[in-house]
Amino acid sequence: MGEIRLMKGNEALAEAMIRAGCDAYFGYPITPQSEVIEYLSREAPKKSKMVVLQAESELGAINMIYGAAGCGKRVMTTSSSPGISLMQEGLSYIASAQLPCLVANINRGGPGLGTIQPSQSDYMQAVKGGGHGDYHLIVLAPYSVQEMVDFVKIGFELAEKYRNPVMILADGAIGQMMEKVELFDFIERNQEAPEWATVGRRPGKDRVFITSLFIQPEKMEEVNKILQAKYREVEKKEVRYQQLNIEDAEYLLTGYGLGARICMKAMEIGREKGYKIGLIRPITLYPFPYNVYNELAPKIKGILDVEMNAGQMLEDVKLAVDGKTTVKFYGRMGGMIPTPEEIIESFENHFIYGGKNV
Amino acid sequence: MSEIPTIEINKETIIKPENLVYKPPKTLFDTPMHYCPGCGHSTVHKIFMEVVEEMGIENDIIGVAPVGCSVFAYYYMNVDMQEAAHGRACAVATGIKRVLPDKFVFTYQGDGDFAAIGTAESIHAANRGENFLVIFINNAVYGMTSGQMAPTTLYDMVSTTTPYGRDPKIHGHPFKITDLIAQLPGAVYVTRQSVHTTANVRKAKKALRKALEIQKLNLGFQLVEIVSNCPSNWRMTPLESLKFIEEQMLPFYPLGDLKVPEGI
Structure with missing residues (x-):
């Protein structure tokens, strides 16, 4: 049995990130999820080598995620509705470039600047694409603080298995409420970078580049077919209820x-x-x-x-x-x-x- | 008058090893570039890749390509690269450098990418003192979208969106982002170079080398602006465009170091 603690949803999510061996977190404060970056800034240096960086904006954060994910690292960002809207451009690029990453949206009421109270109004944005182009995030919806913890681990695994961004779609109440949670133990991960990652040229091998630009329509269609085939596989194998x-x-x-x-x-x-x-x-x-x-x-x-x-x-x-x-x-x-x-x-x-x- | 010996010259004799006086660096792919005739991009690609080869760091460097004319920089530079969204190269480079602090990291960006849509990412990366190099190509025009005003377009300069010349009352002022970044404590090496003459090409190459040496010392953000040309969108011949750099661009964007770390 893992360690039992009484924790706030956002802090449990952050603790799970540390335990899951997350290499880097880039984020920007926004209510009701600012506890995540606060907790990581405080706790990560004591327990891990995780990079924790407060970006200049959500645009900055999601593109830092792109860069670090492209190096084969386990990376995550979190935000709430207006901030997640700002990240849509980056998520589309990440999906197209087939980079794994985990994003949590602690949904608040909208539209616009809206309210800081909990809401589920970002369902469409999360599950139907959100940014431009034909793509999907894999979306996990926790209903408890326990699932905020569990889904971090599952989320990273799914992201890396399918090389696709995964979103934890929670809401302000799940983020703010306190419950008893069982934490999983610290995970030791294989730190060897996957072959598609840009980590500097490997001697004797071709260099690697990561892009979402396929200017020839024939090639762009081919990439779309690869993505769609991946989504069909996800639909077949990963349904949870x-x-x-x-x-x-x-x-x-x-x-x-x-x-x-x-x-x-x-x-x-x-x-x-x-x-x-x-x-x-x-x-x-x-x-x-x-x-x-x-x-x-x-x-x-x-x-x-x-x-x-x-x-x-x-x-x-x-x-x-x-x-x-x-x-x-x-x-x-x-x-x-x-x-x-x-x-x-x-x-x-x-x-x-x-x-x-x- | 002595007689000039007749030598049969053909492709085979030229490429004999003893006749070779120049070859491109191995860090450049042997592929035709898409840049217009006379454009400075290819020169900058070449000298930078020469620096990478000379330093022997081709396996230890990761680049970030922008959106703009140099969007395909990764097809020419034979090193690991990532293609960023428009303006986000400095954020992407931050992500790379933070997780791989022992690798060299650079971005290659035009004026629109670095100084318009990406201003926040550029300035904040500089201000955080992110230890990577930005190669910033300033040709005062949007090249890829064929000739619209750039943040660096000069006063009175004609572009497709300033057909009567850039009027600061309407279009705002040319943006000297390099001067602004030189004010930030996180930026340690800030210089403005050009590649419009052979002498300047040599100086620019030295600046790029110096930037990477500074990166090796982990001192902070390095910015090498290169004042360049765009014959196609300036509606000039390549030679006229070089003259325009000399006569119009350089008085407004003077060359030289704006900031160099102490003791370097």
Whole structure:
């Protein structure tokens, strides 16, 4: 059993980074995730040789990530919504150049400068591309402080396996709340640079260059095909989800991250009232667990999708269900968090009272 | 009058080892460059790669190419390289140098990349004293996008976006970013050179060598600005463009060292 501690989500994420053998962190402070760089600045020098650098901006940070990732190092940055928007250019380049890195978005309410309160309004940006060009991030959605820790390790492994940027999409509440966590032990990593990394020419071998520029359309299409083949493999092998009370479920609540966690309480309340409610929580938002919904849908009377946004994952749930059952939505926006009672009320309005009070 | 001996000259005789008086450095790929005739980029590529070869550091150096005319610098320089997003070369180089502090790192950037879109990255890398070299090519125009105003475009200079000449009331002033960076404590070697005459090519090469020697000593940020030309977008012959450097560019961008570390 690993070390048990009571930790804030952002600090647990930072501690996991140190333990995962992260070589470099480049970031820029933004609420509600500034604890990450503060924790690393304080703790990393005591426990590791990690480079921790406060960049001049998120633009600077993500391009430092590009440079260091290109040297074959394990690298990570974190930010929150407006800062993540600034990083989209860099993420597109990183995806195209096929560099591994881990990015955490501690989502706050938007659009614009928005609010510093938790939100899930960056779902589309995270899972559908975000920057220019046809690409995907692999997106992991933690619903607890424990998963903030676990997903750092898994995130680095996925990034390096697929040479693709991975995003941990959490929200301000997961980042700020304190919970008991079990930390994994410090990981000793093979420090040998992969052959695609720019570390200086290897004697007897061709030099290496890293680029996202393929000016000949034939070549650019070829690169796109390589990326798409990689995404198909990711979709086949890396889908992660949790399901609860599926066996006898007549209805489903679904959501991710904090939304799913609140749904778990709502499900309990609903079950006490006699409603046979199950729950699906996608853990990877890309790749999305389409098949899980699709296979359950014919047996289900209705699904209530709950998000802290205007209904973004809703589109994927509807695609997954493919018309085989009814999908309704309940969401709060702009940094507001739904209560379990609100969710059950919405559930009853839609599915028990036939939408009369909606 | 003595008789001049007739020698049969053909390709085979020229490339006999005893007849070779010059060869490009091994650090340059033997490939045609895409630069326009008369452009200074190829000269700077060559002298810099000569320096790398002469110092014997070709296996210990990582370069960052920009967006602009020299976007394909990595097709010519036979060393490990990364292609950065427009303006972000100094951030990318920071990432590289911070994780590989024992390697030499350089960026190669034009005026738009270094002094317009990348100003924040450039100035902050310099101010942090990042220990890498920036080779900054200032030809006062956007070459790759064919002739728009650059941050360094001179007063009254015509470009496709200043068709009536650069008017500071409308377009702002030519930006002497090198002078500005020389004020920063993190920048330790700041110099302005050119490659428009043979003598200047030699001086520029010495400056590039000095910069890498300073990098070896881990002293801080090195900036070598090279005032260059753009015959195509200046709408001049190569010779006219060299004259323009001499008569118009150099009075505004005077050559010489702006800052040299003590004792170097």
